[in-house]
Amino acid sequence: MLRLDKVTKVFQGNILALGQVSFELQKGELAFLVGAGRSGKTTLLRLIAAEVEPTQGEIVFDGLSSRDQRAKEAALWRRKQGLVFDHPRLVNDMSVFDNVALGLRVSGERESRIKRKVPQVLEQVGLLAKSRALASHLSSGEQQKAAVARALVKNPVLLLADEPTSGLDEGDAQEIMDLLKKVNICGTTMLMTCGESVPGGLNPSRVIRIEKPGVM
């Protein structure tokens, strides 16, 4: 489903961010990327999200190769993925409903489907009662749940989460982790970055440790 083959990323100024990274993810896996700060975990997610292109190597996602990717295809690639960040990245002056619906509206979904689908996902993350509230009026834990809902509403083939519990208190962090775990159990493949170790209570199918530069 996702295969990285000797992926290297060199940024301007000859800065080696990642060197010769190779791994493969199967459908339904829950994988963790662990490593020290600035080891390239976020860069790796950016590469998989087709936000930046690899300098060398190849990424194959859902049958599409990064080698034949153009801007339009990169956007299509991103539509098949759900992205959750350490910061929720919601549009603050939009309602929770509209923020979550944005993922579907970008893909040109019909309003009738959006009106059916969004409340289902909001219920799943426990935010249905706040669907009309502005994103800026939510607590940080709720904002992160809304961000997860926005990623899930598209039924992504792959969910990429970049330290999704960073900055949250213990209770909110646990809720988000439980939520993501449920999503994975329901069959969504997930690749998540975290600090240097995997949070407790999770049973990842794979732990990928990154040390700069490269992978172990």
Add this chain to the structure above:
Amino acid sequence: MRISYSARLALSRILAGGRRNLMMIICMALGWLALGSFLLLFLNLSQAEEQIKGEVQMEVYLNGDITSLQLYFLQKSLQSLPQVEQVEYRSWRNAFSQMEHLLGPEALVGLNAEALPSSFLLHLKRGHRSYQEVSGLAVRVRDWEGVEDVEYGGKWLKPAEQDTRTFFLGIIVLGMMVALALAAMIAGFTRWVARSQKEIVQVLSLLGAGRGDAAILLLMQGLLLGGAGVLMGLACLWVLHWLLAGALSAHEFLPGLTISGMIAAGAILGALGAIARSSRNPQPEM
């Protein structure tokens, strides 16, 4: 992304921008108001100039001993001139009754009416009433057989024309400066608004929107903001015109074509500003 949703999103982003976008629309409206005022002034002055020039007539005084045949050919020659719209014959009787009407019968006591010259009054065509053309025509006609003298109000026509030309030039230069300032202002403001949309553009991009989707969104915002600015400016101008029309003897508001052109220019300038910004579309970050 559907176009209808792009339009709705653009409108909702403008409304969400609140005071910032309102300020931009007001600033653009002020710019358009200034430019519209110059256009209106130009239009009304042009009309006034045409009216003044409409008064330009040429009086061709005839020799006292002109024969009927000479009179006939002279009239035909005058009528064939490209500058002349109408030729009106005024006999000494016409001239006398006109003087009587102007000065009163007492003033004409003892005047030999038959000594008054008969004349042709020439009404000149529009576009042929400039000092240069009228004075040239007068010199030419003065040499014709049977013509005693030619008068055309040269004393006031030349300075009036020079003053009007200087005034028009001033208005055009000022108007162009306002237009340039307006274009820079709209482009700058639109870029500013587009920059403020960095957050939504990045979010859309991360959710799978292509560059085109972001560009369409910014383009629509630019069109809406630019259009709103020019409409507000025109509305203010109309109110100003309505309030001052009597005092300034201004006649007409801007013609429909000019109004349409201004609205289109406002929207296009807004869109151009947005496109300029979207070409430097922020890349999504993680």
